[in-house]
Amino acid sequence: MAKMKVEEQRKQRTKMSGALMLIEALKAEKVEVIFGYPGGAVLPIYDKLYDSGLFHVLTRHEQGAIHAAEGYARISGKPGVVIATSGPGATNIVTGLTDAMMDSIPLVVFTGQVASNVIGSDAFQEADVLGITMPITKHSYQVRDIQELPKIIKEAFHIATTGRPGPVLIDIPKDMTTAEGEFDYEQDVHLPGYQPTVHPNHLQIRKLVEAVSQAKKPVILAGAGVLHANASHELRQYAEQQNIPVIHTLLGLGGFPANHPLFLGMAGMHGTYTANMALYECDLLINIGARFDDRVTGNLKYFAPNATVAHIDIDPAEIGKNVPTKIPIVSDAKEALKELIHQDGKRPDITAWLAQLAEWKTNYPLAYQNDAQTVKPQKLIEMIYELTNGEAVVTTDVGQHQMWTAQYYKFNRPHRWVTSGGLGTMGFGLPAAIGAQLADKHATVVSIVGDAGFQMTLQELSVIQELNLPIKVVIVNNQSLGMVRQWQEIFYDKRYSHSLVPNQPDFVKLAEAYNIKAFRAKTEEEAKEVLKQAFSLSEPVLLDFHVKADENVYPMVAPGKGLHEMVGVKPCDESLQ
């Protein structure tokens, strides 16, 4: 004991360079993996990294690094760590920062910067990274005094992971990485301007308990806040205790078991009929950790028109932002749910409501016309679901395949689903899978991507091969920017302006160039065969599925419409033909 104390004090007094401080701080934070890309301004950091024992993944593009860090954070629940060099290295992470900001993903991002004495002179590889990233970070720092570096890193980890999580950026001028100072990482974080409210207000909880007891048609809309708070267990307990049906947002999927009788599916633009109609008809809407994004609400004029709205959110600014809210509860989702369970209020009598919901579920399930002569994308997702017993970690890119995956891969467990929701970032899916696999080495990871989005970050195949990550890359190849094509078909009179790409490369050959096994399938039979083969291999495999190219995602709420105005809800609906 005594020896440790002395040792620690000695360490505290030792002077070390900024670069070494960074390494020591990352060790103190128990960082398991760093995603990054070196360059001039961060060379001193990379030099210290060299024999630090820390695990660093060299992605092939900084965008890949930051999306991988996002995927890692989603699955591990820990902050993703990124290092990029100044100038172009830093500007390459802008998309990822915005993505993480939108979807509340904890990241600590280090960018190199030119030396302090030339900042502002348009020096080689100088970019005003702080200025560029201010609106897309939860907080940011530029190191101006070496003595502040440990405190800054400590604060950054604290801010990124507490309250509503988000990306925090630390811009480090090159001279700060070589300057020496004392490393004291034991200090407490003291931020008077940052005190997230974690525990719910009792009065508001009472109000909600009362509202629930009176409700005839209550429904819970659960978002990713439930996942960030690790509150899946409590959500289920509460829903069962009060007998309230649950709807998920796109990002919330997995928070509540998809096979649970109280589950109504995903809400929003491509949500289920039952979920959207329930939101339209409900008289009490309990939002837990969702932010009433416009893709979820549709036209606000018709959103939950008859409902009393209660909203539990750790970010007070989300409450009342888009939807007037009668019962605001600023709180961590888990704390609020625990309190609600503890209150054990009177169960509402909702027999008629449940009957109505059951009828909708039976009459208007998700549906598509199968055609075994081709690969139907919906069928493909169902096959993957079955083959992986619904247990896989699934990442997607953005577009039609993303929506089909959200609809047809039934997530029964939390923290298995990684997708770009708020920003809708093409190029997200493949690098995110790298991070996800590193966060859960034993998981089966499937990256379901479109033929277009895949090409935005496909260089990361190289990392998958290098680390021999057994990721299964599934390309839903419709030779088009499918979602754009769908909108042009429906809203632009089939004028397919720059959305058809019949000359996509040979993805099988491409994978082979990266030394990755690859298969192609053009019929359902072939698809079944190659899937079986791929999932039996404990190495990376790329699968190129030539799916039916003109398939559309349904149901669909057209922009500007209310959720109740969705089209394509029944297999016999002509828009499905």
Next chain:
Amino acid sequence: MTVNNRPGVLNRITGLFTKRHYNIESITVGHTEIEGISRMTFVVNVEDERTAEQITKQLNKQIDVLKVNDITDQAIVARELALIKVAVNSTVRQEIYTLIEPFRASVVDVSRDSLVVQVTGEPEKIEALIDLLKPYGIKEVARTGTTAFTRGAQKNAVSYKTPFII
């Protein structure tokens, strides 16, 4: 509102207004009695209380923001300073001195063909003086924007009105 006096903090705040599409009427920034903490006063035109609430909440989310106070409906001391350069000739010079007296404004610079009037007060008062001086020919106006805080003793709050001050 009070903020940590850190590099970039003004940028953070004004950036937030841009991002959220709020128009700033005026800003003033200066040190407070506590070292390292600055006071910023914003005047913002908003349509309704909900927007005002949303701005307040978004500002509060900033780590460097310590306290946000919407003081629109409170008893406040609000002051602005304006410098007004007016064209004059010898015939109207005296007239202007008389004119500005009730405003407790003063002349702080005089030249052959112009003089500079300094006035402090609530923005309405400054507007009124500017209007009065317009016929003589205003050459330049420099205004600081409103700075404000709440009075020591609060009367009952008056009803909500725009613009709102934080």
